[in-house]
Amino acid sequence: MNTSKKYILAIESSCDDTAAAILCNSTVLSNIVANQEIHQQYGGVVPELASRAHQQNIVPVVHQALAKANIGKNELSAIAFTRGPGLLGSLLVGTSFAKSLALGLGIPLIEVNHMQAHILAHFIKEEDKTVPNFPFLALTISGGHTQIVQVNDHFDMEILGESLDDAVGEAFDKSAKLLGLPYPGGPLIDKYAQKGNPKAFEFPKPKVEHLNFSFSGLKTSILYFIQRKTKENPDFVQEHLNDICASIQETIVTILMDKLKKASKITGIKEIAIGGGVSANSEIRKRIRDMEQALGWKTYIPKFEYCTDNAAMIGIVGYLKYLKGDFARQEVSAKARYIL
Template sequence: MNNNIYILGIESSCDDTSASVICNGKVLSNVIANQEIHSKYGGVVPELASRAHQQNIVPVVQQAIEQANINKEDLSAIAFTRGPGLMGSLLVGTSFAKSLALGLGIPLIDVNHMQAHILAHFINDEDSRIPNFPFLCLTISGGHTQIVKVTNHFEMEILGETIDDAVGEAFDKSAKILGLPYPGGPLIDKHAQLGNPKAFSFTKPKVGDLDFSFSGLKTGILYFIQKQQKQNPNFIEEHLNDVCASIQYTIVEILMDKLKNAVKKTGIKEVAIAGGVSANSEIRNRLQLAEKHFGWTTYIPKFEYTTDNAAMIAITGYLKFLNKNYSDVSITAQARLKVTE
């Protein structure tokens, strides 16, 4: 009797089509098809995204199953992203997962994309530590910025969140102001590593202890650049590394200030990061320093589990499978979904 639990995870919330097979918590495959088409528009175009998912989903799932070295008949359940995300994109993954689960006669498991970012920390991997409950997770991406208290795999509470824009958007918009191509967050990080973070100073927004705000910072950066360019049209070219370093330093300072407040308020010193922006080198460095300075235990995900990927969907599906927490075939995709839902 084979006691292995094989979960196929399907992720299609935005512009990457991804499929992953996990066996007993270990990743056997994690295939991601990126959509190049959006870069020329400077952002994700929902209609084009859903069309690309329709083209990618069959080959991506096929590849994930082949790389895992199993047959689709070996699968124990199928997990898919229910939301939050772009409706058209979510529908492609949802309907495909439903049909496949029905065809194979195996359970269907819906996954909350934001929970999955956090639960990526529970992927069974020799190189990574698994957080102890309760822990705090700073979830940072293009669409989200929040501090979540995680009591167990499926009990989460939002302690603070952004009142306007997400941190990933602040990085991308700042990059756009500097004339860098989309997605600009990773490029700011790259230039920042060559610059002086104290070269220019930007005002940090004043909001509640655990809440975030980035719209004022973006406006401040825009006015600063416009003013400098009036005096010197070549300002960006001459100071790009320093400007990027200063922007990144300010954004990471804001994130760290709020995390410190959350640790003080809750007394929880187990701190994790998750989401696309957790790939940022500065936030990773600062978290590692916090272990030394404040005695925190920090959990930093592997790079391949930071951006949208199906391994995080599959691990969440696995944890739900162990609890027999299955979905009904009538379940629908939800463009808006809180991490606590």
């Protein structure tokens, strides 16, 4: 085997997706994700059911990742895994599996911060794709997090602002639930919004100091709006669904973009990257591209498969840590709260 080639098996199990990937250096050879549809009937992720499903999925998902990459487990150089943040029961499954396999194969174990991985996914090697130049600003937006991060180097990151309550993904999903849409509702708001008028209804934008965010007040105002309008007309939501979704999306995206513009102005940084599940939102992608033209930014938008939880992003962090010799001990444990 060519000694310059390092094969990393990456495992991601922070929430309700069981994922495994194989990277050869910074190139993805396979990226397998098993979704858990069982949570849809409950309107959100049930932690106990998630951890059970991970136990069922992890062996077949890893096997499939190895098979697709055409790599034998004895060719692996290291195993990277999500240590946190996330649901503790889910993280324990991935952590235990990674530790056991690394011990059995006698290869290094590499712990990865899930939020760091969303940012460093931009360094996955692909044809005709440029990577961000340091320093850059990263807007990481997901179901559990909303952060603006200044990235000075691969492992030198500073949180400039974050949500003080609900994450932006929660804001989308909870708003969708108020409209009677099934879980996960964020993508459905995006879908209906494309046919609606974003100026049809106005929702308040919370005034939050510095570069922090707050979405709980917005959710409450949407609740009161729906209650008031359906009292006047029981069919209001059904008759105006596209316009309501477009207006909600417009409000949330404007909140995000205003803070990002402020962060760029304060720091003077014009290299801007987005990441996390909510970065798949079509309006966010459009606004980021528009501001590239208007403000002279250079923007970086990940491929859809690297937005939502996946193991390829864990693998690129694993490879970068491998180069530094930054390995974990067998005593390492999962962390539900894991600061960037």
